[in-house]
Amino acid sequence: xxxxxxxxxxxxxxxxxxxxxxxxxxxxxxxxxxxxxxxxxxxxxxxxxxxxxxxxxxxxxxxxxxxxxxxxxxxxxxxxxxxxxxxxxxxxxxxxxxxxxxxxxxxxxxxxxxxxxxxxxxxxxxxxxxxxxxxxxxxxxxxxxxxxxxxxxxxxxxxxxxxxxxxxxxxxxxxxxxxxxxxxxxxxxxxxx
Amino acid sequence: xxxxxxxxxxxxxxxxxxxxxxxxxxxxxxxxxxxxxxxxxxxxxxxxxxxxxxxxxxxxxxxxxxxxxxxxxxxxxxxxxxxxxxxxxxxxxxxxxxxxxxxxxxxxxxxxxxxxxxxxxxxxxxxxxxxxxxxxxxxxxxxxxxxxxxxxxxxxxxxxxxxxxxxxxxxxxxxxxxxxxxxxxxxxxxxxxxxxxxxxxxxxxxxxxxxxxxxxxxxxxxxxxxxxxxxxxxxxxxxxxxxxxxxxxxxxxxxxxxxxxxxxxxxxxxxxxxxxxxxxxxxxxxxxxxxxxxxxxxxxxxxxxxxxxxxxxxxxxxxxxxxxxxxxxxxxxxxxxxxxxxxxxxxxxxxxxxxxxxxxxxxxxxxxxxxxxxxxxxxxxxxxxxxxxxxxxxxxxxxxxxxxxxxxxxxxxxxxxxxxxxxxxxxxxxxxxxxxxxxxxxxxxxxxxxxxxxxxxxxxxxxxxxxxxx
Numbered sequence: 107x108x109x110x111x112x113x114x115x116x117x118x119x120x121x122x123x124x125x126x127x128x129x130x131x132x133x134x135x136x137x138x139x140x141x142x143x144x145x146x147x148x149x150x151x152x153x154x155x156x157x158x159x160x161x162x163x164x165x166x167x168x169x170x171x172x173x174x175x176x177x178x179x180x181x182x183x184x185x186x187x188x189x190x191x192x193x194x195x196x197x198x199x200x201x202x203x204x205x206x207x208x209x210x211x212x213x214x215x216x217x218x219x220x221x222x223x224x225x226x227x228x229x230x231x232x233x234x235x236x237x238x239x240x241x242x243x244x245x246x247x248x249x250x251x252x253x254x255x256x257x258x259x260x261x262x263x264x265x266x267x268x269x270x271x272x273x274x275x276x277x278x279x280x281x282x283x284x285x286x287x288x289x290x291x292x293x294x295x296x297x298x299x
Numbered sequence: 300x301x302x303x304x305x306x307x308x309x310x311x312x313x314x315x316x317x318x319x320x321x322x323x324x325x326x327x328x329x330x331x332x333x334x335x336x337x338x339x340x341x342x343x344x345x346x347x348x349x350x351x352x353x354x355x356x357x358x359x360x361x362x363x364x365x366x367x368x369x370x371x372x373x374x375x376x377x378x379x380x381x382x383x384x385x386x387x388x389x390x391x392x393x394x395x396x397x398x399x400x401x402x403x404x405x406x407x408x409x410x411x412x413x414x415x416x417x418x419x420x421x422x423x424x425x426x427x428x429x430x431x432x433x434x435x436x437x438x439x440x441x442x443x444x445x446x447x448x449x450x451x452x453x454x455x456x457x458x459x460x461x462x463x464x465x466x467x468x469x470x471x472x473x474x475x476x477x478x479x480x481x482x483x484x485x486x487x488x489x490x491x492x493x494x495x496x497x498x499x500x501x502x503x504x505x506x507x508x509x510x511x512x513x514x515x516x517x518x519x520x521x522x523x524x525x526x527x528x529x530x531x532x533x534x535x536x537x538x539x540x541x542x543x544x545x546x547x548x549x550x551x552x553x554x555x556x557x558x559x560x561x562x563x564x565x566x567x568x569x570x571x572x573x574x575x576x577x578x579x580x581x582x583x584x585x586x587x588x589x590x591x592x593x594x595x596x597x598x599x600x601x602x603x604x605x606x607x608x609x610x611x612x613x614x615x616x617x618x619x620x621x622x623x624x625x626x627x628x629x630x631x632x633x634x635x636x637x638x639x640x641x642x643x644x645x646x647x648x649x650x651x652x653x654x655x656x657x658x659x660x661x662x663x664x665x666x667x668x669x670x671x672x673x674x675x676x677x678x679x680x681x682x683x684x685x686x687x688x689x690x691x692x693x694x695x696x697x698x699x700x701x702x703x704x705x706x707x708x709x710x711x712x713x714x715x716x717x718x719x720x721x722x723x724x725x726x727x728x729x730x731x732x733x734x735x736x737x738x739x740x741x742x743x744x745x746x747x748x749x750x751x752x753x754x755x756x757x758x759x760x761x762x763x764x765x766x767x768x769x
Binding site for chain 2: 123127128132140157159161162163165172175178181182184186188196200203204211212215216219242245246279280282291
């Protein structure tokens with residue numbers, strides 16, 4: 107089971123990392139647009155469409171990555187005081203109740219939504235450039251599939267935790283600066299609540 | 300059960316379920332879909348054809364092409380880049396030298412450093428921990444009172460979510476459909492007022508009791524020119540970067556997302572100039588940006604469906620009716636809402652409070668004749684307390700995580716109290732002098748005056764017909 111969790115983790119992480127680079131492209135293309143408008147006085151027709159597409163694709167495709175890294179925000183001020191076994195039990199039930207319905211909607215309805223758009227090769231109404239919109243709608247389906255995989259990995263994690271009484275470790279990744287510094291310099295007595 | 304009551308059940312159930320600790324974004328989506336399924340249920344329709352699924356997909360897409368939210372990842376990216384630009388220790392040191400004749404110079408320097416750096420990065424945890432490693436030990440070494448030293452860092456670091464260009468304000472603007480630019484202009488003066496009061500407090504304490512903040516010995520050897528040079532090298536570039544980002548937004552030269560992109564580019568240039576730019580750090584910033592934006596934007600995905608179903612069931616109207624039947628004055632309503640937000644700040648973080656609870660207050664604003672802009676500013680000031688007020692003060696825990704051994708959590712909490720009080724004073728001042736909020740937006744965005752209309756000129760349409768259409 108650990109092997110599968112690891113495989114899914116790495117897959118979600120890689121896809122998230124790949125799409126994360128959209129932010130650099132987004133920064134560059136926005137700066138380019140500003141340059142074109144103010145310096146060359148010829149604004150581009152595609153910049154606006156491109157910016158929201160890069161943003162949308164980036165955060166949606168990073169959703170599963172955030173799930174396997176456990177960085178979706180939780181209201182955890184009771185949760186963190188429970189024993190790992192209780193945490194895992196609650197999480198397991200809630201994954202089926204709360205997580206999979208939305209994922210299902212993304213995959214099932216999302217694919218019909220995207221297909222309707224793709225059939226007519228829908229393009230953006232924001233500019234005469236006619237940037238195609240349907241690939242962005244396809245992203246919803248792709249996100250759904252990724253979230254499904256991530257959810258399966260999380261469910262397996264819960265099962266392992268219920269069996270062993272402790273959470274299986276997550277593979278390493280970049281961390282927020284405060285976490286890194288607390289690890290390097292921390293006094294280990296009173297970390298975050 | 301009538302539909303509006305069901306909406307309240309949905310809200311109550313959601314608040315209870317938050318405490319089960321499941322990721323809030325998905326809890327929101329599920330509550331929206333479940334109650335929406337009931338609301339849109341038609342007996343003759345197949346299970347999978349229920350309209351709620353389509354609504355959910357549509358709402359997801361509307362978050363994906365939302366042109367206000369684009370600036371969130373860009374500002375986050377700028378923050379992560381600047382956070383890694385090795386800028387903070389120079390900044391603190393230069394200000395310490397530059398301000399050494401001010402009473403409580405190190406604490407003031409720490410506050411200014413925090414405010415500037417937090418404004419640039421907008422990430423509270425990073426600012427507090429970095430300052431806790433750089434400024435706290437040197438303040439304690441100089442013999443500063445532990446409470447003051449801890450207080451200035453926790454309070455100063457938290458300013459980053461208030462002073463524009465902050466991400467909190469973008470999230471509020473997107474939720475409340477007000478203009479980000481106007482909100483930035485509106486928050487500027489109250490933000491500076493709060494920072495100014497912090498500084499005034501520290502200076503007053505230092506004057507009244509110099510033993511709390513002894514003068515540091517090791518910064519005396521600097522002449523005027525040397526000090527100026529230090530400040531010029533460390534303080535001016537970062538300040539200029541923030542001012543140009545903010546200025547280009549306020550003067551309408553660039554949209555917030557364009558300014559954020561230019562700011563991120565500026566951050567990269569700054570990092571290169573300080574020889575702190577590495578491939579590894581760029582990678583880290585990129586990945587962290589993706590993760591943090593996914594976190595925030597998925598909350599929006601969840602709340603979009605939740606809020607539409609809540610409204611569809613008639614929840615908004617019911618909440619409005621309840622508040623109207625309470626027969627509050629505007630002041631009472633504002634105080635009540637701020638208290639609710641203050642209390643929500645203990646268990647929840649600002650993202651959830653704004654995205655989930657602000658939509659509930661919004662329909663009430665019109666009834667009580669409160670400007671959503673004004674409400675947003677009060678909210679942003681109030682949410683400072685979400686980080687500062689014990690027992691759930693996130694900033695204090697960040698600091699405790701890296702603090703030297705002798706510093707107890709209780710001492711840090713005690714250090715936070717005066718600053719919480721100052722936040723509340725600022726709230727009151729902002730209410731008493733609403734000009735603080737309205738002055739800058741009025742200056743920057745005053746409506747164009749109506750052009751004189753010449754009734755004899757046939758080529759001009761009489762503008763009165765537009766008035767009759769309303």
